[in-house]
Amino acid sequence: MNTKPSARRGTFISFEGIDGSGKSTQIQRLANYLRAKGHDVVLTREPGGSDGAEEIRALVLQGNPDRWSAHTEILLFTAARRDHLERTILPALEAGKIVLCDRFADSTRMYQGLSRGDLRGIVDQLHSLMIGVEPDLTVLIDMDPAEGLGRAKARQGIEERFEDFGEGLQQDMRAGFLALAQEFKDRFHVIDGARGIDDVAADIARVIDAEID
Numbered sequence: 001m002n003t004k005p006s007a008r009r010g011t012f013i014s015f016e017g018i019d020g021s022g023k024s025t026q027i028q029r030l031a032n033y034l035r036a037k038g039h040d041v042v043l044t045r046e047p048g049g050s051d052g053a054e055e056i057r058a059l060v061l062q063g064n065p066d067r068w069s070a071h072t073e074i075l076l077f078t079a080a081r082r083d084h085l086e087r088t089i090l091p092a093l094e095a096g097k098i099v100l101c102d103r104f105a106d107s108t109r110m111y112q113g114l115s116r117g118d119l120r121g122i123v124d125q126l127h128s129l130m131i132g133v134e135p136d137l138t139v140l141i142d143m144d145p146a147e148g149l150g151r152a153k154a155r156q157g158i159e160e161r162f163e164d165f166g167e168g169l170q171q172d173m174r175a176g177f178l179a180l181a182q183e184f185k186d187r188f189h190v191i192d193g194a195r196g197i198d199d200v201a202a203d204i205a206r207v208i209d210a211e212i213d
């Protein structure tokens, strides 16, 4: 399957940020907002977003933090992404829809590329071999890791493998995401997430309105 941007007609928007920064809350709000304006929206997430990728999600997000090495994780997250891309994202874009994706390749650049040594080169090589697609627009919800982790832990779920790496990792991820926003200035929009849900949502709606009719 051709994953090149020329095959696309819709708009691909990703949300990124540390755990608990409010991505899931805000992406749902944005989906409601865009649907109310008459847009055809596909709301999806990573890891996951297709049957096979959801199965890989359980493998990577549950269990002990040392269950997989960083190298193996890169392969698993990329395998999940390829399936998600083939079965969910590209068909929706080819049908002219707006795809809202809760995390995408920038999360692999951060979590696998930074957290246990510098593996960014490997992440990027595998990305260009197997994925080759970037979002048209990326919303980065930035906030203090202590607050984000407090919110994430309050959910008390079973998908805590990465949250169990602790606040130090989240500090590195925050700095890494802000650096990534500089690296990909054309598509990144940084939003201050340490405010009420309505204020954050209003900022995001302004950014999106400026990009889509």
Ligand code: ADP
Residues within 6 Å of the ligand: 017, 018, 019, 020, 021, 022, 023, 024, 025, 026, 151, 152, 154, 155, 193, 194, 195, 196, 197, 200
């Ligand atoms: P993420 O998807 O980035 O991990 P969530 O949207 O799941 O974040 O939010 C984590 C928790 O914080 C949820 O319980 C959510 O209801 C809460 N939350 C989200 N946004 C805010 C906000 N702006 N202020 C306070 N709590 C929030």
Ligand code: TYD
Residues within 6 Å of the ligand: 017, 018, 019, 020, 021, 023, 024, 046, 047, 061, 077, 102, 103, 104, 105, 107, 108, 109, 111, 112, 152, 162, 163
């Ligand atoms: P997510 O469900 O978005 O968690 P949260 O709502 O807590 O932000 O993502 C689950 C975890 O998966 C998150 O800790 C980040 C991690 N992750 C990676 O390590 N690499 C990746 O490529 C992706 C997409 C997620």
